[in-house]
Amino acid sequence: MNSALRRLLGLLLLAGSLGFGGNVAEAHPHVWITATSEVIYAPDGSMTGVRHAWTFDDMFATYALQGLQTKTKGVYSREELGPLAQTNVESLKEYNFFTFAKADGKKAKFQEPVDYYLEYSDGRLTLHFTLMLKTPVKPRELVLDVFDPEFFIDFTFADKDPVRLVGAPAACQMNFQRPNDGTANAQKLGEQNFLSGDNSNFGAMFANKIRVECP
Amino acid sequence: MSVRPQSHLDFARGLAVCVAVVLAVLMLDGAAHLLMAQTPFGGPRPSGAEQPAGGFVGWLLARQSEVYRQMSSTILAAKSDGSAVWTLLSISFAYGIFHAAGPGHGKAVISSYLVANRETAWRGIVLSFASALMQSLVAVVMVGICAWLLNATAKTMCGAERVIEIASYALIAAFGVRLVWTKGGGFLRALRPPRLVPAMAVAAQHHDHGHDHDHDHHDHSHAHASVAHDHGHDHGPHDHDHGHVHDEHCGHSHGPDPSELAGPGGWRRGLSAIFAVGIRPCSGAILVLVFALLQGLFWAGVLATFVMGLGTAITVATIAVVAVSARGLAQRLSGASDGGGALFMRGVEFAAAALVLLFGVGLLLGYVAAERPTCF
Numbered sequence: 001m002n003s004a005l006r007r008l009l010g011l012l013l014l015a016g017s018l019g020f021g022g023n024v025a026e027a028h029p030h031v032w033i034t035a036t037s038e039v040i041y042a043p044d045g046s047m048t049g050v051r052h053a054w055t056f057d058d059m060f061a062t063y064a065l066q067g068l069q070t071k072t073k074g075v076y077s078r079e080e081l082g083p084l085a086q087t088n089v090e091s092l093k094e095y096n097f098f099t100f101a102k103a104d105g106k107k108a109k110f111q112e113p114v115d116y117y118l119e120y121s122d123g124r125l126t127l128h129f130t131l132m133l134k135t136p137v138k139p140r141e142l143v144l145d146v147f148d149p150e151f152f153i154d155f156t157f158a159d160k161d162p163v164r165l166v167g168a169p170a171a172c173q174m175n176f177q178r179p180n181d182g183t184a185n186a187q188k189l190g191e192q193n194f195l196s197g198d199n200s201n202f203g204a205m206f207a208n209k210i211r212v213e214c215p
Numbered sequence: 216m217s218v219r220p221q222s223h224l225d226f227a228r229g230l231a232v233c234v235a236v237v238l239a240v241l242m243l244d245g246a247a248h249l250l251m252a253q254t255p256f257g258g259p260r261p262s263g264a265e266q267p268a269g270g271f272v273g274w275l276l277a278r279q280s281e282v283y284r285q286m287s288s289t290i291l292a293a294k295s296d297g298s299a300v301w302t303l304l305s306i307s308f309a310y311g312i313f314h315a316a317g318p319g320h321g322k323a324v325i326s327s328y329l330v331a332n333r334e335t336a337w338r339g340i341v342l343s344f345a346s347a348l349m350q351s352l353v354a355v356v357m358v359g360i361c362a363w364l365l366n367a368t369a370k371t372m373c374g375a376e377r378v379i380e381i382a383s384y385a386l387i388a389a390f391g392v393r394l395v396w397t398k399g400g401g402f403l404r405a406l407r408p409p410r411l412v413p414a415m416a417v418a419a420q421h422h423d424h425g426h427d428h429d430h431d432h433h434d435h436s437h438a439h440a441s442v443a444h445d446h447g448h449d450h451g452p453h454d455h456d457h458g459h460v461h462d463e464h465c466g467h468s469h470g471p472d473p474s475e476l477a478g479p480g481g482w483r484r485g486l487s488a489i490f491a492v493g494i495r496p497c498s499g500a501i502l503v504l505v506f507a508l509l510q511g512l513f514w515a516g517v518l519a520t521f522v523m524g525l526g527t528a529i530t531v532a533t534i535a536v537v538a539v540s541a542r543g544l545a546q547r548l549s550g551a552s553d554g555g556g557a558l559f560m561r562g563v564e565f566a567a568a569a570l571v572l573l574f575g576v577g578l579l580l581g582y583v584a585a586e587r588p589t590c591f
Binding site: 028059060062068086087 | 279280283284286287291314322362367368369370371372418488498499501503505506508511587589591
């Protein structure tokens with residue numbers, strides 16, 4: 001009886017964990033973005049916004065371009081891509097543009113994106129857009145996280161010049177941190193969430209962290 | 216998000232046509248499933264599953280990403296080298312298995328349904344394969360119609376995806392309501408004074424018995440299991456049918472194993488489960504299909520999608536068998552059908568039914584996270 005009971009518990013645990021574990025493993029990326037970002041500063045030394053350039057993986061790019069009518073097949077001008085760029089930024093709003101800013105630990109909010117456009121070259125589709133802060137900040141420590149909390153999109157910053165500071169005071173120090181290498185950490189967190197049932201901020205471990213310190 | 220209020224007429228029309236055609240095809244598909252479902256199934260019950268593995272989730276995550284990322288390059292390779300299609304198919308199969316092994320509403324709904332409705336492991340396997348097949352069909356039909364025939368934009372497709380998604384969640388919720396209604400009745404009956412239970416049980420079995428001859432042969436084993444009851448009926452008007460069914464289809468597993476008793480409602484209710492779960496295509500499959508289509512290799516994408524579905528089905532079926540085994544074991548432990556044990560099992564069934572409803576409502580309201588459609 002005891003062993004049967006133990007078997008039942010095992011089965012329940014297995015069934016429960018596989019069937020009802022929430023969104024942990026459901027969340028695996030379907031879209032890959034290679035990003036570069038610029039942190040923009042005003043002449044007075046306050047941080048005013050971020051400019052992103054996100055290049056999509058070929059599968060998503062193909063999907064996004066599907067059905068678009070162009071003058072020349074396979075060539076997409078910036079104008080022809082205009083409506084798609086519009087859709088992109090509007091959609092991104094729902095996800096807070098996957099960009100989360102904190103000035104000295106306090107959340108800083110962005111305005112609607114400006115200067116947005118899509119660029120298609122060498123078979124690569126890149127979305128450019130600029131997020132201006134609602135109110136410029138001048139913190140000692142600025143932290144910018146770029147990631148998808150649900151991990152549907154994988155953000156990887158470019159190998160070369162992933163993040164640049166534009167017009168920042170000379171004393172400011174930038175430190176860019178990539179997400180800890182996926183597997184080991186994902187494993188640990190996966191188990192943890194799994195048992196605690198909390199995976200609300202599951203994607204956080206995939207966050208790219210930009211930290212700027214200005215004394 | 217991408218469905219804007221000020222959307223153009225073209226977009227609305229394209230979306231409407233897309234959704235209408237997809238739904239029409241789904242209806243046909245549903246009808247085909249209904250016909251197929253008349254086929255009797257039976258056989259030995261597969262044994263329960265293994266112990267849970269450690270580090271499972273993280274490992275799955277890593278494998279999934281890896282495998283999925285290889286797909287686009289493999290499709291590109293297949294353009295010049297036909298043998299790469301085999302690589303694509305094996306990748307798709309692996310992806311299907313890994314993708315489904317992660318928690319997701321499809322498995323959850325199917326497993327809960329199986330537990331709630333006292334289904335057999337075999338039926339669980341059939342349901343798993345049917346819903347995965349339907350999911351693949353929906354993805355292929357959707358991309359085939361929207362992207363290939365209508366040359367719709369990603370925005371339109373995403374709109375169609377969203378409409379289907381909401382339909383799927385609403386169906387799951389409706390299905391849950393129905394299960395809760397039925398199972399709630401059983402639970403309430405079990406809550407009544409014990410001496411009433413046998414009488415009610417006989418009444419219920421009598422109903423099932425009549426049901427058997429109309430629909431399928433699994434329910435038959437239900438009646439067969441309660442020996443005393445059957446004896447009474449052997450002399451009744453159903454005698455002939457009974458013997459007939461017995462000879463033809465019940466050569467296997469005569470033991471009154473509770474987990475082999477198929478629940479009332481039969482295939483028709485199972486079909487609702489398949490439909491509710493399978494109607495929603497997987498975002499990954501849609502991306503692969505569109506990519507393959509634009510590389511001029513739509514057929515390879517279609518093959519990949521179905522192989523992906525096969526992989527998914529294997530995993531979901533495994534989970535379904537685990538769920539059914541757990542239920543069977545719980546039933547045996549709780550002391551089968553008498554008194555408190557019966558009450559406990561009716562309670563378990565009711566809880567499982569409630570879980571289906573909760574999932575449906577949770578998905579609809581966004582409390583339960585599911586894979587998002589590729590809209591952006």
